[in-house]
Amino acid sequence: MNDKRLISQLKQRDRNALGRVYTQYKTEFFKFAYRYRADDNLLEDIYQDAIIAVYENALRGKLDNLKSSLKTYLFSTGKFMLFKKFRDTKEKATDKDYIFDQTEKAVITDVYEDEGPNGYQEKLVENFKKLGDKCREILELFYLQGLKLEEIMIVQGYDNKNVVKSQKSRCLKSLKDLIRQ
Missing domain, CATH: 1.10.10.10 (Winged helix-like DNA-binding domain superfamily/Winged helix DNA-binding domain)
Structure with a gap:
């Protein structure tokens, strides 16, 4: 299912669409977020908060002209929530903790759709x-x-x-x- 249709369903408060987004990206999000050395409970909380934020932004129409994929938007939302949590608890993800791997490269490439980055x-x-x-x-x-x-x-x-x-x-x-x- 394409992102525009999924966003449209979210705007209509379709709980099945919300469930699809939640299950479709959960495993990948955890793989993506493990590099920041957070425990599973924190990642679960962050992921749920990010899903809620994406859902609320869809309801408000903030995703109507989304330039990236829904996956990229969700992952960046979760990443910022995680960084905010680290900042609030004075734990910082350092460059040593940050590992640029194929998952993130795929997410970044996804921003540029099928054309790939120039x-x-x-x-x-x-x-x-x-x-x-x-x-x-x-x-x-x-x-x-x-x-x-x-x-x-x-x-x-x-x-x-x-x-x-x-x-x-x-x-x-x-x-x-x-x-x-």
Whole structure:
């Protein structure tokens, strides 16, 4: 079943569609998220929260013009929830903990649909990993998840949206500079 139809069914509060999304991606999500060294109970909670967030965003119409696949959106939502949990408990996933494997490469490739990433996109992904955690998170929240500056301000714990706007601008400039090198 294609993503647009699935999103449409979610918008109609179809519990069977929600169940299909839940079961279809659960095993892959766990494989994807294990690299962050979280235990099964935490991953189960994060996955359920991510499913609920995707469902609620579908109901609100936020997924109507989704640029990535539903799977990519779900995985990035879960990843940010996991990072937020780490940040809240002062546990950080470090670069040593992060293992870029074939699963994530498949997820990133999925963003570009069947065309596959071009040379610029590959440089973008490669250099994106070089950014600090805060920069990566802000850019992913804004560009991949489509959150507004006010929403990012709340998620990240900033005092006002101008700080978020400035930080996003600096992070984007850093990414562009890395790509140009």
